[in-house]
Amino acid sequence: MNIRNINQEHSAHLIEVFSGIQGEGLNVGTRQIFIRFALCDLRCHFCDSSNTWKMPEICRIENTPGLRDFQNHLNPVTPEKLLTWVQQQNKPFIHDSISLTGGETLIHTLFLIKFLPQVRDLTKLPVYLETGGHRPQQLAQLIPHLDLVGMDIKLPSVSGENHWQAHKEFLKLCYESKLEVFVKIIVSKNTELMDLKIAGEIVRNVNPGSPIFLQPVTPLDTPTGSINHNLISSPSPKQILMWQVLMKEFVKEVRVLPQTHKILNQL
Incomplete structure (x- = not known):
């Protein structure tokens, strides 16, 4: 399947829609309506959402915000149907924003x-x-329809992916468009210093004001067959402290943050 050629205007394949607490990045701790899209063109070693790699026949939709009372619905889904489900979640005073996640949302x-102009008009929530x-x-x-972007920089030594040039172009586009963005970098015990230096240089050369979040990899609890678990072991405290100092040579704001939603059991 060529994922780059399956993009359709009138429907999309979803994994789930639900209300939860954001566990990563600049929005950590805030309440969001999550729209999780299916499919991804990457195969990161540390991926904890490999269920999104395929095109599912059904998606899960939460009926009541935060109660996990899911019902199954058939894929693909129209923008109009998704708007109905988002509005179902959008109770007064609960949510701070809408999170578009995946898989790879783009x-x-x-x-x-x-979809986005309609959902912003309907909910009045940032995207x-x-x-x-x-x-x-x-x-x-999509830039006119977005309020904040959390972009990954994939370290080859951790993810098995290599997209340095695309990351440069992506971050530059955010900066030139005055679209707020932060960078998330997953790190494991096998993180190579050269990868971190390249990532730091990319951010510094485009916009040294962009915050960087170092996120220690979360070990997977169950075997996934194709993933080498030796590649997804958590880094030591000594490594994390050393890497934070290293990255602060490139940008002023470097935060270390685990996946807090897993600590809170907000999966």
Whole structure:
């Protein structure tokens, strides 16, 4: 399947829609309506959402915000149907924003071009995009409809992926468009210093004001067959402290933050 060619305007494949607490990055601790899209064109060693790699027949939709009373619905989903489910979640005074997550959300750009103006008008909530940060061409089409972007920089020594040039273009596009962005870097015990230095240089050369979040990898509890668990072991406290000092040579704001939603059992 060529994921780059499956983008459709009138429908999208979802994993789930639910209300929860954001566990990562700049929005950590805030309440969001999560829209999790299916499909990803990356195969990161540390991925804890490999269920999004395939095109599912059904998606899970939470009926009551935060109660996890899911019902199954058939994929694909139209923008109009998704608007109905988001409005179902959008009770007064609960949510701070809408999180578009995945998988890789930007695979569904044509769908989002139609959906996002409507959902912003309906909910009046800011829209936050979580992305692998490797699809600048797709991002360019959505910039008018976004309020915040959390982009990953994938370290080859940790993820097995290499997208340095795309990351540069992606971050530059955010900066030139005055779109607020922060960078998340997953680190494991096998993180190579050269990878961190390259990532730091990318951020510094584009916008040294962008905060960087170092996120220690969360070990997977169950075997996934194709993933080498020796590659996803958590770094030591000594490594984390050393890496934070290293990255502060490039940008002023470097935070270390685990996946707090897992600590809170907000999966």
